[in-house]
Amino acid sequence: MADAGRVTPVDARRSRGVPADGRRARGDRRRRAILAATLRVIEREGVSGVSHRSVAREADVPVSSTAYYYATLDDLLIACLKWSASEMAVAFGSVSPTPSSVARFLADAVGPHRGRTLAEYELYLFAARRPELRPAARRWITLLSSVFGTMQPAAFLGFVAALDGLLIQGLIADFPPTAEQLEPVVSLLMPPR
Amino acid sequence: MADAGRVTPVDARRSRGVPADGRRARGDRRRRAILAATLRVIEREGVSGVSHRSVAREADVPVSSTAYYYATLDDLLIACLKWSASEMAVAFGSVSPTPSSVARFLADAVGPHRGRTLAEYELYLFAARRPELRPAARRWITLLSSVFGTMQPAAFLGFVAALDGLLIQGLIADFPPTAEQLEPVVSLLMPPR
DNA sequence: AAACTAGTTGAACGTTCGTTCCACTAGTCG
DNA sequence: CGACTAGTGGAACGAACGTTCAACTAGTTT
Numbered sequence: 001m002a003d004a005g006r007v008t009p010v011d012a013r014r015s016r017g018v019p020a021d022g023r024r025a026r027g028d029r030r031r032r033a034i035l036a037a038t039l040r041v042i043e044r045e046g047v048s049g050v051s052h053r054s055v056a057r058e059a060d061v062p063v064s065s066t067a068y069y070y071a072t073l074d075d076l077l078i079a080c081l082k083w084s085a086s087e088m089a090v091a092f093g094s095v096s097p098t099p100s101s102v103a104r105f106l107a108d109a110v111g112p113h114r115g116r117t118l119a120e121y122e123l124y125l126f127a128a129r130r131p132e133l134r135p136a137a138r139r140w141i142t143l144l145s146s147v148f149g150t151m152q153p154a155a156f157l158g159f160v161a162a163l164d165g166l167l168i169q170g171l172i173a174d175f176p177p178t179a180e181q182l183e184p185v186v187s188l189l190m191p192p193r
Numbered sequence: 194m195a196d197a198g199r200v201t202p203v204d205a206r207r208s209r210g211v212p213a214d215g216r217r218a219r220g221d222r223r224r225r226a227i228l229a230a231t232l233r234v235i236e237r238e239g240v241s242g243v244s245h246r247s248v249a250r251e252a253d254v255p256v257s258s259t260a261y262y263y264a265t266l267d268d269l270l271i272a273c274l275k276w277s278a279s280e281m282a283v284a285f286g287s288v289s290p291t292p293s294s295v296a297r298f299l300a301d302a303v304g305p306h307r308g309r310t311l312a313e314y315e316l317y318l319f320a321a322r323r324p325e326l327r328p329a330a331r332r333w334i335t336l337l338s339s340v341f342g343t344m345q346p347a348a349f350l351g352f353v354a355a356l357d358g359l360l361i362q363g364l365i366a367d368f369p370p371t372a373e374q375l376e377p378v379v380s381l382l383m384p385p386r
Numbered sequence: 387a388a389a390c391t392a393g394t395t396g397a398a399c400g401t402t403c404g405t406t407c408c409a410c411t412a413g414t415c416g
Numbered sequence: 417c418g419a420c421t422a423g424t425g426g427a428a429c430g431a432a433c434g435t436t437c438a439a440c441t442a443g444t445t446t
Binding site: 046047048118121122124125126127128129131134137138141154155157158160161162163164165166168169171172173174184185187188189 | 241
């Protein structure tokens with residue numbers, strides 16, 4: 001009261017950027033661990049494999065912990081989608097706008113990172129049923145528009161759609177396409193300027 | 194034995210094309226009703242909403258009936274994917290290879306038939322986890338290649354991918370795109386010959 | 387030090403689930 | 417007609433589930 005501008009201990013620690021290995025910090029860590037475990041479950045078994053119990057097993061925490069941080073399964077899936085979408089956006093942010101770079105990104109997504117890509121698309125469709133999640137699901141589209149904003153509108157829409165299509169079709173191919181196979185397709189869709 | 198080439202009554206009925214409203218015919222009808230109910234459940238609640246019981250409720254049959262025709266849930270989903278893929282192929286078969294026709298087909302898919310399209314893509318991803326289902330999931334791609342076979346290979350691959358992408362992005366849009374909005378994009382991807 | 391509170395945990399509730407079983411009905415076949 | 421068999425459906429099994437709860441531990445604040 002008398003000292004409204006006073007710096008409390010926790011404020012001081014925060015302003016110094018010290019994470020303070022206390023309750024809050026450990027809580028945040030566990031919250032993140034639960035999200036990461038959820039994503040692994042989705043990669044392995046799909047969205048339908050997600051339950052408070054399966055996630056708790058994967059994260060090696062008691063069931064009541066997952067319920068403590070994410071009261072309902074919906075809360076958990078929603079948080080997982082938002083987090084994975086932001087991670088995906090970061091991953092694509094480092095791709096340069098050349099056909100070979102894009103082709104390599106796509107080949108990695110349906111090859112080495114197949115499980116992860118599959119999880120992304122399951123969450124994608126999950127978002128189709130939850131209007132409040134759609135902005136998060138569209139995030140990487142908006143990111144693309146900032147990178148390839150110089151293209152004609154119609155060409156850009158077709159290009160972005162084709163990227164999604166190439167990914168999803170790569171997921172149901174017997175042998176995932178290679179960067180070499182993808183590059184001519186990408187080149188055709190992405191005029192040099 | 195003495196009469197190996199003899200025509201049995203049931204053979205005769207079958208060769209005459211008479212369905213015989215007997216056990217087999219009613220069984221086939223119920224089997225189809227169960228599949229149709231399954232697809233409705235997927236449209237409404239997604240693949241994760243499918244259970245022997247939810248399908249039985251939807252089809253208004255006892256639980257043991259769904260288990261009788263499709264011993265496991267996997268059997269049911271597999272049959273549903275194959276059936277819906279063949280239906281989808283039929284639907285697309287009547288689309289003429291012009292930009293406006295294709296644009297209208299896409300707009301219908303993400304508009305009036307949104308639920309059905311959503312179901313198709315959920316099954317699509319389901320197939321990504323079951324190698325034996327992939328040929329069925331790819332059926333409409335192969336159908337496209339017979340319609341648009343005159344295109345250059347790379348252009349064709351990009352075109353097909355873009356169709357998938359336009360559909361899936363239409364599903365997470367706040368307002369599904371109209372045929373008028375889609376046509377310029379389709380035109381650009383589909384050269385007149 | 388004392389009050390407070392974020393986080394932890396195991397147990398428990400009622401529900402839904404996949405699947406099996408068995409007694410039963412009614413077409414089919416010889 | 418008599419044997420056979422495809423289909424029906426109610427009941428039941430154990431398992432897994434979402435969620436709640438209350439007792440507890442240990443950082444945090446005053």
